[in-house]
Amino acid sequence: MSSEGDFIALMRNLAHTTAARGLMDDAAVLDIAALSDGSLVLTSDTLVEGVHFLETDPADSVGWKLAAVNLSDLAAKGARPVGCLMNYALSGDAIWDAEFAKGLSTALTRYDMALLGGDTVAMPTGAPRSMTLTAIGRVAAGASVPSRSGAQAGDVLYVTGPVGDAGAGLKLLAAGQNEPQALVDAYRRPQPRLDAGFALAPHAHAMMDISDGLLIDAQRMAQASGVAIIVNHVPISAPYRALDGDSQSALIEAACAGDDYQLLIAWPADQPLPPDSDLIRIGRVGAGAGLALEIGGRPVALPERLGWQHGDTPSQAPTN
């Protein structure tokens, strides 16, 4: 597979909807009536080698991740995937491109998202790999599409799972280690929480995915909503605890680590949770403004870096 044509042939296998026009046309054409009423949810994320993934990450994991990070944004809005467009810079390495396509294909198939179109370009030699995916999701008529700005004083704060695993995985990889697998996989193969998002969206006051770190994203929710958010529990996984322990600094590190792709939810206190929702209560929303952290029932000073900020490279990932 050495040419753009070969890569596009691989992509064509993913374009299993008439809207894609077999990737043979200038554009995809989506029948609005077939979507019925409701809303389209549109999101787009770019991955850059050396910034969002490591040069040493397997190509198929990068393909998976490109789909997963965008699906995570759909999950945060309670949307079901409709399709996507991908912009891919050919790497000049046909095997890498084919492995990338395989990982992308696995994710698109797993989450039932068709490829509708996109663009393939050649980058100058030596340029870092980069790729963009634009995902389109759908929300039924009358369904709420929670934003990050709807949190209200009195809400309970939940996450859909532990935090810090992906950050720990990145740290292991940076140190040349590939184990434990669970932590490495958390970094390389994030699992978008589509079912959870779909179940929670109807009643969530605010919802967003934690892509940059629990604390920084909670702060963004507080700011967008004009409320105070108090995080009083940092949930970590058993593999994380086994590796880093559960000291205050280990918990803060987990709360500042990026790439978790869990959902953060401000939930009305008097609203029962959906069955089997398996959420972890991590705090509350109060009147006022700003973010506060409590560990073991006591206030803790916020670290200088609350999480991942654009412009960071993996080696600058927050470590305390």
Place this chain on the structure above:
Amino acid sequence: MSSEGDFIALMRNLAHTTAARGLMDDAAVLDIAALSDGSLVLTSDTLVEGVHFLETDPADSVGWKLAAVNLSDLAAKGARPVGCLMNYALSGDAIWDAEFAKGLSTALTRYDMALLGGDTVAMPTGAPRSMTLTAIGRVAAGASVPSRSGAQAGDVLYVTGPVGDAGAGLKLLAAGQNEPQALVDAYRRPQPRLDAGFALAPHAHAMMDISDGLLIDAQRMAQASGVAIIVNHVPISAPYRALDGDSQSALIEAACAGDDYQLLIAWPADQPLPPDSDLIRIGRVGAGAGLALEIGGRPVALPERLGWQHGDTPSQAPTN
């Protein structure tokens, strides 16, 4: 303007629709009912420095071009712009980024396309600039969305304007010249033919934009449609003629030059043209397969390179 936040503030000015959620959320939310019936047209193009634009091109012209090349794909489908998402790699040069934003803004305003969302990333130092735009357009219920595969034997072949200007502009710039302005502007500031596309779409059998060169794109239309296409006239502009003359080789060079962004149309012979459509008749569609070129009424051998192919760099632009 040195940070991502400042750049996003510039972008926020372009997000003048509720669907964009002020660029404050994870995703844009488009009300399907407000679109009424019909079709959504989705397209996405990436520009890479050194491939799709020159390092020396003014930043605002790159912003313009990013919007224009995507709008040209909407034009080819007869669609009206709805909105777009942009993925931008910050260049590390705040003045460049601001100038880019200005050019993008000019184009989005000119063609009434709101910014709905996107992503901003930092590239490693020294990486070429690159940026992606995903455009969403709309076609009314019942309206035809011409593809490139609908050309029929007997159709007349038209273009919306002369070809070769952008290629001549690129050649001038590569030689360190900035004049004539009309040719340089054709390369740097393509004009998407939205009104023409909208007027022609209802009856065009096939329509596509000429982004890679008249001959290569005509060949693609012939192939997709399973017909033969005969190009028997290569229309060039007065500035092109003044610079390069109208010898056979000058005409072939114009027909192989990329970046023109005129529309190529296969039109039913018995269908009157829309009023004021100002089209140039350049050939016909026949039974059979393949592309043929006639100049001055005589068959001419096709050049080895019919136009721009992915993987080319500007210095490899076809020159004969």
